[in-house]
Amino acid sequence: MSLGSAPDLLRVLSLNIQVGLRSSEYRHYLTQAWRHLLPSQGVRGVLDEIGRLAAGYDLVGIQEADAGSLRTRQLNQVAYLAERAKLPHWQAAVNRDLRPFAQHCLGVMSRDPLRLLRHHPLPGLLPGRGALDVEVRRPGYRPLRVVVVHLALGRRDRNRQLGYLGALLEDGDDALVLGDFNCGPQELEAHPSLRRAGLKPVHRDLTYPAWAPTRCIDHVLATEGLGVHEARVLDARLSDHLPVGLTVRLQPEEAT
Template sequence: MTRRLRLLSANIQAGSSTRRYSDYATRSWSHVLPFGGKRGALDAIAELAGQHDIVGLQEADPGSFRSGFTNQTHYLAMRGGFAYWTHQPNRSVGGVASSANGLLSRLEPLVIEHHPLPGRVKGRGVLVARFGAGDDGLRIAIAHLSLGATSRRAQLEFIGELLGDARNAVLMGDFNCGIERPEMAALFRATRLQPPQFHVPTFPSWRPQRAIDHVLTTDGITLAGLRVLPATASDHLALSADLEIPEHALSR
């Protein structure tokens, strides 16, 4: 027996809108100032998130100046109607701008784990939620990996050790690289996670050409559907995945 769950992975860029490469320069102020339509963007993200059972966020501001001191993960949980939420602050730039991984869930997690990731520059992490008891219990991991290949390799090796014994696991987030990269092959060798059957471009949001956001599952979980959702903010499209999870993986 299986249970279908709908998951969303979204790099929300702290609610900032990017619609062309020139915006990185002309709208750079939106990454450090507490206005620019962020609240409206968050409301639109919450509407998308509310159509899912579990949501993994990257680049959610945990409450700095640029977000008007709003914890964006908490805000999205309240607006989206999620009973459970948690976040993992990873990087702060002088209190002006901060970044976090976030989890929104309709299912109650049994355990939440926060792990810092290795890398040349600190400020990356992986958030792991366990939803079922025992070795077969479902693990959901949310990560935002580095731009540099050397740091990314070390991070994927760490995640490989973390999920190496997991029989039912999902790893989702912004990997900043495609599945074909050699560091990804090392992850697949170390775990039961499977390469996706097809690639879905998610970046840049206004003209998607690169598949750098992923939802990866172990071999006991069936990926029944994968699609991108229109960007409401951010320079990434969000990924929505329908998964068939073994019932025993959710047993408490």
């Protein structure tokens, strides 16, 4: 039996999809800025590519998606990706509601049943950052808590958000926190709240910008009890961030 097909292993992917916009130069942030507010060609094709990538995983966390608005022609991108990837269980949570133009959201898609625990608005000077908190259940194995996040650009707000996340997971659950953290692994490793919760980043590879990476800002944090294998950044240039993939070994129900 291969590593990826063992019943106790969960293949995990995380990606900031930039609402289906593919960037290949810094100037695109200016020349294509209108595409963040108005419908444009090519987005559906990029989403189809992301869906094909996601189909190889059991659990996928998405950041910078849209839950259905003018710019996506009312398409809920999380639902669309879940259908394309054939991942039957999904949840979406709107962080910043700018209807009719945009509904910025987080998403999670899963091959295994999901239980929505909560959507947490995260602290910060400006509203609009959040964490989507779910539980993955596979028969015979302990539930896995998965929190999908997109954190603030500013260090002061981000420090408060990391403190919130650490306190959220101090109860000792098997957990993954994944997403766009907008900071490097050193900041995460040094944060006292994350250390108390036993959360550590699983890779140190560069993820941003996708066309010539210079920063490691997309992460998966795992609690100490989880076995993590094959954690790596994928060379799949589907947005302005590169995806992070890994395999997690679930703990059997009888384990304490």
